Amino acid sequence: SASQDLDLEILEAVMGQLDANRIRENLRELSKEPHLATSPRDEVLVQLLLRRWQDPESGLDSAGTSEYEVLLSFPSQKQPNRVDVVGPAGGILFSSQRSEENLTGEQGDPNVVPPYAAYAPPGTPQGLLVYANRGSEEDFMELYQQGIKLQDSIVLTRYGGVGRRAKAVNAAKYGVAGVLVYTDPADINDGRSLPNETFPYSWGLPPSGVERGSYFEYFGDPLTPYLPANPSSFRLDSDNASGFPPIPTQPIGFKDAEVLLCNLQGASAPAAWQGALGCDYKLGPGFRSDGIFPAGSQVNVSVYNRLELRNSSNVLGIIRGAVEPDRYVLYGNHRDSWVHGAVDPSSGTAVLLELSRVLGTLLKKGTWRPRRSIVFASWGAEEFGLIGSTEFTEESFSKLQERAVAYINVDISVFANATLRAQGTPPVQSVIFSAAKQIRAPGPSSLSIYDNWIRYSNRSSPVYGLVPSLGTLGAGSDYAPFIHFLGISSMDIAYTYDRSKTSARIYPTYHTAFDTFDYVDKFVDPGFSSHQAVAQTVGSVLLRLSDSLFLPLNVSDYSETLRSLLQAAQQDLGGLLEQHNISLGPLVTAVEKFEEAATVLGQHVSALQKGTPDPLQVRMLNDQLMLLERTFLNSRAFPEERYYSHVLWAPRTGSVATFPGLSNACSKAMNTGPGSAAWAEVQRQLSILVVALEGAAATLRPVADL
């Protein structure tokens, strides 16, 4: 009926039926073999997902695939990428490992892709080696100031600090010819680096482990920005495509990095640049004469990566809503991995499959059909740059813009088994909290997931007091096109670390051939209780969004965010702006208008909830809640940022933690004179923001207000 609401018994039943062991078995199957995007095994998994979602007893109403022809990057099979030390006479004195050591059998699978930097251009630069820390702008500036010759050099950088491609971009500005990237044990293993201290003896990264990754700057298929990569679509020439690293780049393991780094000559690197390889890190250029390489030895980086157009599939499944089939709650994860990908992404896919099984079974039994439609998605080619999800949003732009309630992403479902970690925009905070309060946390305590979470990560909210911290959404997984390009309220959910126990950048075998089923089963989540907890949390959020009569999106939680961004602007930019005769007054007014409209709307919701509201009244209200996020989009706000249109969550490069457009524009204008184009841009950004907030407030006010 039109008043169909969330059924707590169904919710309990779903919570009870989500089975840790079935998740474990899903994971075993999913991670049995490497399933790099578009590989034969990736296609096998497409069929597996389709079969599950079309199962007559536990499947969805319908499921299908959609294929895109996208530009990926692979190492050459004939000419392996290599890193060599070349002696003064031209002889090869040392070569890096071409593949990771076969420690557990899986690493020997012929389908393991050798380590490479996807989208790094081919080339065979050779030069003296320089150590450049993380390859940030500041790092290169430091080397420059120390007088280290960077022109025509090869630089060795470590993962972390800045994005993958940024290291190569920053290097190229100084004439560097090639870039190596390695993972320092200080950053990933809490300092441990010995074989018997690392996998398969612990969760640590083995010395031969190499983090693969995409070095493409943007997301989506590189050749079809803003257009779905259908076979007939217009494509850029790959020469005209932008966002690739400018110079050859290759990742290596810390075992190889140690040989290179511990033999460098020159001044000691700054203290902050030192790592855990057991030697004093020098800057170079070149090797010390008392080391293992003769003076004048150079490093040669040979990269033979090739760009290839490949067919990548998304798998989509749907449960039709009983009452409002035109409202979609989307829930997705990527399917492709770099190697076996047990953690990334199969831990998420294992949860996705278990949740679709439980809901599908209720559906097929006739016990339940949600109020709104639920769309399940298995994205292709995420590892190359969120490609499958981005192409989907390009293809389905209008439909999603009109009808999507929210997007739930679960990529890696379990990084570690300490606590829930959630990221999202403010309207989803309340529904995640509601779900988290209702479920028991895994482990010996009898705390709820919520009460456990608040112990690990919390903040003081002016409205609610102490609450768990909801993180913000960057562009780390497939939620990015949903929130940034389409303005759909989105979230990303996982279980994660106790940060007091490890300072690892990420789980140690990330994007390596050691991210296997046994790794998860033995070290990440033995017993799979954290996987189950994520399944329950996501299941509860999903049901609440799809079944509640009133959408559980608390738009007034945006007020708190806006107020805090405003305060940062006032405190940290107010004086500077005043000096340039730019007033924050209109922004203050806009935030106040938003707060007031949100408060009044909240009262309206409460009043409606007490009565027996007309179905159309509920629908109208829900439309206001659903579409609020859309009002923050402005496709002209950031012309240089591909896809980013959300004026609150676009990337911030400015140092002040306020509205990104304002922060970035101020940081660019700061050192220019009055009347510069940069100061005009500050004013433009301020106006864009004010118009967006005023427009957002207007959509929250009573609908027949002028």
Added chain:
Amino acid sequence: SASQDLDLEILEAVMGQLDANRIRENLRELSKEPHLATSPRDEVLVQLLLRRWQDPESGLDSAGTSEYEVLLSFPSQKQPNRVDVVGPAGGILFSSQRSEENLTGEQGDPNVVPPYAAYAPPGTPQGLLVYANRGSEEDFMELYQQGIKLQDSIVLTRYGGVGRRAKAVNAAKYGVAGVLVYTDPADINDGRSLPNETFPYSWGLPPSGVERGSYFEYFGDPLTPYLPANPSSFRLDSDNASGFPPIPTQPIGFKDAEVLLCNLQGASAPAAWQGALGCDYKLGPGFRSDGIFPAGSQVNVSVYNRLELRNSSNVLGIIRGAVEPDRYVLYGNHRDSWVHGAVDPSSGTAVLLELSRVLGTLLKKGTWRPRRSIVFASWGAEEFGLIGSTEFTEESFSKLQERAVAYINVDISVFANATLRAQGTPPVQSVIFSAAKQIRAPGPSSLSIYDNWIRYSNRSSPVYGLVPSLGTLGAGSDYAPFIHFLGISSMDIAYTYDRSKTSARIYPTYHTAFDTFDYVDKFVDPGFSSHQAVAQTVGSVLLRLSDSLFLPLNVSDYSETLRSLLQAAQQDLGGLLEQHNISLGPLVTAVEKFEEAATVLGQHVSALQKGTPDPLQVRMLNDQLMLLERTFLNSRAFPEERYYSHVLWAPRTGSVATFPGLSNACSKAMNTGPGSAAWAEVQRQLSILVVALEGAAATLRPVADL
């Protein structure tokens, strides 16, 4: 109740209450004095509208004003613009009239703005006069090929053929120093030019009449593209603003033009360039020695226009919908005129006020409240470039995008009293036809407006057979930002000429001081029956849109349009595209998908209409109908066209009458080699189109289809 539907008795009552004499009295009041945008009289009319819409017995639920600070252009009061003939010795031999002759008293009003070209830059160029026909690119090419020296000349052009500013742009490319524009009696008076053949003795343009107008290229406030012109908004420097004419330009009457043109020397102008001034038009440069000016006499054009920031108001009023208050049917017209503006725009405002009175009276009596909300709008500063309406769409973008059902524009309501004329996008055709069939046409016949219309303007529809022709929407009035920027189904409605009786470009006193109440009362629509007919047609369309349970937007009428655009592409571009290996196949498929989805949706509507549908089912369906037009928007399709985002109705400059992006791109690519950027743009435009049509079709399909 949730099933509230159109009430035919109410509709009949409204039709019966719309009163010709009240429209006449409205017009008398509205056009009593000149009401140039932001003038004191314009402000008086703001208050008049507010008073009417806030009237306790015949007003709306609420009404208010919104003010924008916009850049307008006015002639200097101290230094009048002038056009002089200057003899070889520097003496002034002839001066154009500074104002129109005071034939009926109104022309002597001190508030009559002297004729000028709004936004033309100040300057006092002087040079030999050249006649340049309509000032098109071809016209200047002709002069160039005939060896006429254009550098530093003053050109005399006639209105028509190309846009106002285009004449100056084309001229400036050849080094022309100043532009004069006049209205030839051949183009406006069917050749008549004598005082006793023209107003006040007929509807003809008197010899001193001068068409004013905006020479700004875009629409909206010139300083705030894409941002509402609130006082605090970011503004371009007026030096950085684009779209103004490049050189001084001034309009003159044909009496003055005759003196200049009939004294030119040189070769005779081509036959197609000749007009009705009673002499052989020569090309110049300069005057013939046997004329009234000595050889070597030059023309001096002195323009002292000034740009000024002014406050312009919109007036908005709303009737709250009883069932779906969050769905808005908008109906508007501009308020500002160039002079008294009896036809333009007050004939429309007079109708607007009568319709709001009749509906307001029913509302205040408690007899009626529409299902959906109705928004009435009186826009400011339209004559300068649709400024009030554009700023409104910029300010209310999100709200309108989510909720606007349709926009109805009535600018000039009666050009002449022969027949209805309607422009709009395909979904509004059916509702206009329904309305037009139900109302009797003015005049002696007993035909319906529809049956009368079809006699004057018709086409053969593959679906319906012979039907009246619905025109397409350019950017001639305030509907432009609604359709092009926001993708809201829009229409423009008026009564107009019998084209077999006149070939006038437009009604003769357009934008002159002769466009007065008496002009309308005596010559345009004595008895005001055509005004009444427009009020009834618009009233019926408005009620059908606001009251019908099922939105009367027939989206399948887009199929016919798409098919005909496709056929034009196939016939006129297919061969060319094939030569460049560009296939129209994907476009064909997309059109087929649209047709099929529209057909199935139509069947779904019919089936629902037969039963007693659930209110939410109706709402979901109506959302599909309402939002279809939005799916054709792509804000990145035409980066050089301000506001134009609708991939079907953007301006077409290419010669093939097909999809504008494709047509324009092909016409640019045609003379470039394979592999050029221009050919890539053809492919990009084709992809944009295919994605839009596929996306549109997807929104028409059953909502739970994947």
